[in-house]
Amino acid sequence: MSGxxxxxxxxxxxxxxxxxxxASVYLKLExxxxxxxxxxxxxxxxxxxxxxxxxxDLHCVIASGGNAGLAAACAAHILQVRCTVYIPExxxxxTLALLKQENAEVAIVGRFYAEALEAAKQVVATDANAVxxxxxxxxxxxxxxxxxxxxxxxxxxxxxDAIFCSVGGGGLLGGIIVGCKEVGWDNVPIVTLETIGSxxxxxxxxxxxxxxxxxxxxxxxxxxLVHDPEHKVDMAHFNGFSSRASGSLGxxxxxxxxxxMALERPGGVHSYSVPDELSMESLVKFANxxxxxxxxxxxxTLVPAYYPTLFDRMVxxxxxxxxxxxxxxxxxxxxxxxxxxxxxxxxxxxxxxxxSGWEVIxxxxxxxxxxx
Numbered sequence: 001m002s003g004x005x006x007x008x009x010x011x012x013x014x015x016x017x018x019x020x021x022x023a024s025v026y027l028k029l030e031x032x033x034x035x036x037x038x039x040x041x042x043x044x045x046x047x048x049x050x051x052x053x054x055x056x057d058l059h060c061v062i063a064s065g066g067n068a069g070l071a072a073a074c075a076a077h078i079l080q081v082r083c084t085v086y087i088p089e090x091x092x093x094x095t096l097a098l099l100k101q102e103n104a105e106v107a108i109v110g111r112f113y114a115e116a117l118e119a120a121k122q123v124v125a126t127d128a129n130a131v132x133x134x135x136x137x138x139x140x141x142x143x144x145x146x147x148x149x150x151x152x153x154x155x156x157x158x159x160x161d162a163i164f165c166s167v168g169g170g171g172l173l174g175g176i177i178v179g180c181k182e183v184g185w186d187n188v189p190i191v192t193l194e195t196i197g198s199x200x201x202x203x204x205x206x207x208x209x210x211x212x213x214x215x216x217x218x219x220x221x222x223x224x225l226v227h228d229p230e231h232k233v234d235m236a237h238f239n240g241f242s243s244r245a246s247g248s249l250g251x252x253x254x255x256x257x258x259x260x261m262a263l264e265r266p267g268g269v270h271s272y273s274v275p276d277e278l279s280m281e282s283l284v285k286f287a288n289x290x291x292x293x294x295x296x297x298x299x300x301t302l303v304p305a306y307y308p309t310l311f312d313r314m315v316x317x318x319x320x321x322x323x324x325x326x327x328x329x330x331x332x333x334x335x336x337x338x339x340x341x342x343x344x345x346x347x348x349x350x351x352x353x354x355x356s357g358w359e360v361i362x363x364x365x366x367x368x369x370x371x372x
Contacts, residue, residue, distance in 0.1 A: 003048070004041075004044070004045065004048075004144075004147065005034075005040070005044040005045075005048065005075055005078055005079075006033060006034075006040050006041040006044055006045075006144070006147065007032060007033055007034065008151050009028060009029045009030055009032050009033065009148070009151070010028075010029050010032070010155075011026050011027070011028050011029075011151070011152055011155040011156060011326070012026065012027050012029065013025065013026055013027075014026070014027050014289075014290065014305075016289045016290070017289070017302075017305040017306075017327075020305065020306065020308065021304070021305055021308045021311040021312075022308065022317070022322070022323075023161075023311070023315070023322060023323040023324065023325055024322050024323065024324040024325070025305060025325055025327065026152075026156060026160070026324070026325070026326045026327070027290075027326075027327050027329050028148060028151075028152055028326055028327070028328050028329060029292075029329050029331075030148065030328060030329055030330050030331045031292060031294055031298065031329050031330070031331030031332070032331070033071075033331065034074050034078075035067065035070045035071040035073075035074040035075075035333070036067070036070070036331045036332060036333045037067040037070075037071065037298075037330055037331035037332045037333070038145060038148065038172055038175075038328065038330045038331060039067045039068050039070075039071040039135075039171070040071040040074060040075065041144040041145050041147055041148060041175070042136075042138075042140070042141035042142065042143070042144035042145040042171060042175060043068060043071040043072050043075055043133060043135075043141065043144070044071065044074070044075035044078075044144065045140055045141070045143060045144030046133060046134065046138060046140045046141055046144065047060055047072065047075045047076060047079060047081070047133065048075075048079065049140055050131045050133075051079055051081055054129050054131065056080070056081065057081075057129045058079075058081040058082070058129055058131060059081070059082045059083075059084065059123075059127055059129045059130040059131070060072055060075075060076045060081060060082065060083040060084070060130075060131060060133050061083075061084050061086070061120050061123050061124050061130050061131065061132055061133065062083070062084075062085055062086070062120065062132070062133040062135070063085075063086040063087075063113065063116045063117040063119075063120040064085065064086075064087070064135055065085075065087040065088065065091050065095060065113075065116075066332075066334065067331075067332050067333060067334070068133075068135035068136070069085040069087070069099060069104075070095075070098055070099060070102070070333060072085065072104075072133045073085060073098075073099050073102035073103070073104035074102050076102075076103075076104065077102040077103045077104070082105070083102075083103070083104045083105065084104065084105040084106075084107055084120075084123070085099050085104050085105070085106050085107070086107045086109055086116040086117065086119050086120040087106060087107070087108055087109070087116055088108070088109065088110050088111055088112050088113050088115060088116045089108055089110065089111050090111075091106075091108065094336075095333075095334075098333060107119065107120075120132065135169065135171065136168070136169035136170055136171025136172075136174070136251070136255060136258075137169060137170070137171070137255040137257065137258075141171050141174070141175070142171065142174035142175045142177075142178045142258075143175075143178060144175065145171060145172055145174065145175020145176070145178075145179070146175045146176070146178040146179030146182060147175075147179070148175065148176075148179065148328070149163075149175070149176055149178075149179025149180055149182065149183055149185070150179060150182065150183060152179075152326055153183040153185070156324075156326070158324065159185060159188060160185075160188060160324050160325055160326045161188070161189070161315055161323045161324050161325055162188065162189045162190070162191050162314070162315045162323075162325045162326075163176060163180075163188060163189075163190050163191070163325070163326045163328065164190075164191045164192075164193065164301050164304065164325060164326065164327045164328065165190065165191075165192055165193075165301055165327075165328040165330065166192065166193050166194065166297050166298065166300045166301045166328075166330055167192040167193070167194055167201045167254070167271070168194070168198070168200075168201070168251040168254075168297065169200075169251035169253075169254055169255055169258075170201060170251075170254040170255040170258030170259065170262075171255070171258075172328065172330060173190065173192060173201075173258055173262065173269070174255060174257070174258040174261065176190055176328070177190070177258070177261045177262065177265055177269075178261075180265075180267070181265075185267070186265060186266045186267055187266050187267040188267050189267045189268055189269075189270060189315075190262075190265075190267065190268070190269045190270070191269075191270050191271075191272065191304070191314050191315075192269060192270070192271045192272070193271075193272050193273070193274060193300045193301050193303060193304075194271070194272075194273050194274075194300065195243040195244070195273065195274060195275070195276050195279055195296070195300055196242075196243065196273045196274065196275055196276070196361060197241055197242030197243035197276070198238070198241045198242075198243035198251075199243075199273040199361075200223075200235070200236050200237070200238050200251055200252065200253050200254050201254045201259070201271060202271045202272070202273045202361065202363060203219060203220075203223060203236030204233070204234070204235045204236045204253070204254050204259055205259065205262060205263065205269065205271050205363060206271070206363055206365070207225075207234045207235075207236070208233050208234055208259065208263055209263040211363070212363075212364055212365035213365070217234065219236055222238065222239050222240050223236050223237065223238050223239070224236070224237045224239065225237070226253060228256035230256065231256040231257055231259070231260040232260075233256050233259050233260055233263070235253045235254060235256060235259065236253060237252055237253045238251075238252050238253065239252075243276055244276050244279075244280075244296055270314065270363055271363040272314070272360055272361065272362055272363065273360070273361040274300060274303050274358070274360050274361075275358050275359065275360075276296070276346075277346065277347050277350045277358060278300075278303045278307075278358050278360070278370065279296045279299050279300040279303060280296065280299070280343035280344075280346055280347050281306070281343075281347045282299040282300070282302045282303045282305070282306050283295075283296060283298075283299035283302075283335070283340060283343055284340055284343055284344045284347070285306055286299055286302055287340055292329070293335050293336075293337070293340060294329060294330075294331060294332060294335060295331075295332035295333070295334045295335040296334075296335070296343075297330065297332055297334075298329060298330045298331055298332050301327055301328060301329070301330065302327060302329075303360075305327060307370050309370065309371075310360060310368060310370055313362070313368055350372075351372045355372070356369065356371065356372070357369040357370050357371045357372050358370045358372065
């Protein structure tokens, strides 16, 4: 897109992962965006459009202590417009420092995200130049994210057998669906991954369409069934999270519009939920293999690249040629060396506990066991 703020990121072939799962594995390095994550694409696109409408007096407002907030701050800084990030109590000093480094104003409001969001909404309601920047549920956000698929087409110069991504609220997935439609890849399967305990998309997609849970609609404790009348879909609404990855993957419920798009696309969207320990192990292995540190929300995507039997379950082997797949390395700033050391210890201890393997939940209801 002309005048876009995001970077065209590299698409690299990983020899290590290709050998590991007997496929041609390509990594789309969205961790190299200015705000360290893919979110910069869609959010910078949204803010550019908002500036066109409001001019230099635009005031960007967002409620987010995560990657969406940093993406908004970075984009607003470059466009020289005001940005206020609303965050609940408990935000780390390192996060505050990153936001202030991008000239963002930071308002710490309440103990919970809902309180910070309400304060942000009040500002937008009273300031004619204030615009609420959405984290994931907006057509302009998906349009911005879709640019990565256009880049993948130009860089790969062939149609992949599958695209792998993590999913929380569904912004990245929405962008990939829109991008695939734009480049003629509607029939390319998309494989989404979440962590158990923050898997609102998995729980939602299995209750709709041909999902195995569409009749009984059984949900875990603390998860409520909600219906979206506009898009005619049932969704799982999480009141809390038990996953360590919930800081980035922990949307209370997915975008109803993205869920509807996923259910209707010809190539399908196949959803899997993995235990935290697999995401932690993949994070450590990816750092060792590729010298890149990514957060848990990102390493969740990479789990199949480290477990050949799981990958074969997701993308069936073929005798005639090598499978070609793309993993979206979505990035994220919520990670540190100390996190990686902690995760390594957690995985080490978990591997020595009784039990034959990790349980991965598949969207057809199967529990797939991955050996420890």
